[in-house]
Amino acid sequence: KVRIMYAGNPGKTKELLGEIFQAIASLKREDxxxxxxxxxxxxxxxxxxxxxxxxxxxxxxxxxRDCIQIQGKVSQENINEVYRHHDFSIFMxxxxxxxxxxxxxxxxxxxAAGTPVIANATGDIDCYIQSGSNGFVAxxxxxxxxxxxxxxxxxxxxxxxDMRQKARE
Numbered sequence: 709k710v711r712i713m714y715a716g717n718p719g720k721t722k723e724l725l726g727e728i729f730q731a732i733a734s735l736k737r738e739d740x741x742x743x744x745x746x747x748x749x750x751x752x753x754x755x756x757x758x759x760x761x762x763x764x765x766x767x768x769x770x771x772x773r774d775c776i777q778i779q780g781k782v783s784q785e786n787i788n789e790v791y792r793h794h795d796f797s798i799f800m801x802x803x804x805x806x807x808x809x810x811x812x813x814x815x816x817x818x819x820a821a822g823t824p825v826i827a828n829a830t831g832d833i834d835c836y837i838q839s840g841s842n843g844f845v846a847x848x849x850x851x852x853x854x855x856x857x858x859x860x861x862x863x864x865x866x867x868x869x870d871m872r873q874k875a876r877e
Contacts, residue, residue: 709744709745709746709747710745710746710747710795710796710860710861710863711747711749711793711794711795711796712746712747712748712749712794712795712796712797712798712826712857712860713748713749713750713751713790713791713794713796713797713798713823714728714748714749714750714751714797714798714799715751715752715782715787715790715791715797715814715817716751716752716753716799716814717752717753717757718753718757718761719760719761720760720761721761721802722801723761723799723800723801723802724761724800724801724802724848725750725758725761725762725800726761726762726763726765726768727800727848727849727850727853728748728798728800728853729762729765729768729769729772729776730768730850730853731850731851731853731854731856731857732746732748732772732775732776732857733768733771733772734850734854735854735857735858736771736772736774736775742775742861743774743775745861746775746857746860746861747775747776747777748772748775748776748777748798749776749777749779749794750776750777750778750779751779751780751781751782751787751790752780752781752782753778753780754778754780755769755778758778787817788817788820788821791817791818791820791821791823792821792822792823794823795823795824795860795868796823796824796825796826796843796860797814797818797823797824797825797826798825798826798827799812799814799825799826799827800827800828800848801827801828801830801831801848802830802848803828803830809831811831811832812827812831812833815827815833815836815837818875819836819842819843819875819876820876821875822872822873822875822876823872823875824842824843824844824871824872824874824875825837825842825843825844825875826843826844826846826856827843827844827845827846828845828846828847828848829845829847833845838874840871841871841874842871842874842875842877843871843875844856
C-alpha cells in the first residue's frame with residue numbers, strides 16, 4: 709500500500725487539498741479497490757479543518773473515506789518519524805505572492821527523513837525537487853495528480869528506494 713502524507717494546517721486556502729481528494733475519488737471510481745493500494749494520511753488537522761479546505765464538500769470526503777486517514781495533531785518532536793513511515797509527502801499551494809516567498813519547512817522535513825515530496829512549483833520548490841528523482845513537481849490539477857497517483861501505486865520497489873536515497877541526499 710502506498711502511503712502519502714500531508715502535514716500542517718491548510719487553512720481555507722493556504723494549501724489546496726481539493727484536487728488531491730478529487731484525483732483520489734477519480735481513481736476510486738476507476739477501481740473501487742483503490743483504497744487497498746493507497747492511503748492518504750493527514751496530520752495536524754481535524755475533520756472540520758479538512759472540510760473547510762474542501763469548501764464543506766462532505767460528499768467528497770465520505771466518498772474517499774476508505775483511502776484517507778485524518779490523524780490529527782502530532783508533536784514537532786515526532787514529525788520526522790511520521791515522515792519516515794510514509795512513502796511520499798504532498799502539498800499543493802496556490803500561485804500567489806505569499807506562496808512564492810520563503811522556503812516551506814515541510815519540504816526540508818520530508819527530504820531530511822528521506823521521504824520524496826510531491827508539490828507544485830511555487831517558490832523555489834523546483835530548485836530542490838527533480839521530478840522522478842527525489843520527488844515530483846506537479847501542478848495542482850486533478851488529471852495530472854490522478855496520473856501521478858496511479859503511477860505511484862505501480863512503481864517498482866527499486867525505483868522507489870532510489871527516490872528515497874536521493875531525497876536524503
